Amino acid sequence: AQSVAQPEDQVNVAEGNPLTVKCTYSVSGNPYLFWYVQYPNRGLQFLLKYITGDNLVKGSYGFEAEFNKSQTSFHLKKPSALVSDSALYFCAVRVNDYKLSFGAGTTVTVRA
Amino acid sequence: NAGVTQTPKFQVLKTGQSMTLQCAQDMNHEYMSWYRQDPGMGLRLIHYSVGAGITDQGEVPNGYNVSRSTTEDFPLRLLSAAPSQTSVYFCASSLGPNQPQHFGDGTRLSIL
Numbered sequence: 001a002q003s004v005a006q007p008e009d010q011v012n013v014a015e016g017n018p019l020t021v022k023c024t025y026s027v028s029g030n031p032y033l034f035w036y037v038q039y040p041n042r043g044l045q046f047l048l049k050y051i052t053g054d055n056l057v058k059g060s061y062g063f064e065a066e067f068n069k070s071q072t073s074f075h076l077k078k079p080s081a082l083v084s085d086s087a088l089y090f091c092a093v094r095v096n097d098y099k100l101s102f103g104a105g106t107t108v109t110v111r112a
Numbered sequence: 113n114a115g116v117t118q119t120p121k122f123q124v125l126k127t128g129q130s131m132t133l134q135c136a137q138d139m140n141h142e143y144m145s146w147y148r149q150d151p152g153m154g155l156r157l158i159h160y161s162v163g164a165g166i167t168d169q170g171e172v173p174n175g176y177n178v179s180r181s182t183t184e185d186f187p188l189r190l191l192s193a194a195p196s197q198t199s200v201y202f203c204a205s206s207l208g209p210n211q212p213q214h215f216g217d218g219t220r221l222s223i224l
């Protein structure tokens with residue numbers, strides 16, 4: 001079954017430091033992977049996706065993600081975190097044409 | 113441009129009551145989905161639709177019904193509310209598979 005795992009419930013970083021949110025996947029065939037962000041009392045917002053092509057994918061708000069086939073990972077990164085990046089982040093994988101499977105989420109806290 | 117609109121934002125029900133959560137989108141998206149979000153479990157798919165008149169079950173469909181009479185609207189019905197259905201419900205829409213999903217801001221539902 002297609003699935004993703006987010007091994008960290010929480011990530012804490014200082015403003016200005018690099019931010020990494022980890023995601024590993026388990027799929028048969030080529031993975032279609034997504035990252036979403038959720039701010040308090042809001043719905044999820046799309047950040048970026050990997051379908052095929054370059055292993056480094058650039059997305060919204062300065063985020064990027066690195067697809068690593070050998071390690072079955074799709075980690076989300078930002079070179080310099082902002083306090084406003086504090087939110088809940090979800091990794092997701094396409095299961096079929098109609099369904100995404102989401103990870104449990106990682107809470108990111110960026111301290112000033 | 114409203115995007116995906118969900119009503120109500122909050123609701124408290126008694127066990128056994130029924131209600132309908134409304135979802136409307138103005139982007140002419142064919143794909144629409146309902147998810148529930150529970151702490152530590154990510155988002156789980158309840159029902160989805162690939163166009164007007166076409167619906168199907170997701171991971172956790174029991175206790176919920178949907179219909180899709182128009183492209184714009186995708187209501188979710190709780191037939192007989194149970195405390196286990198206390199959750200945050202999100203509606204999402206997209207142009208199709210592999211396309212980003214656009215989420216509403218959610219309905220926070222408590223069943224007493």
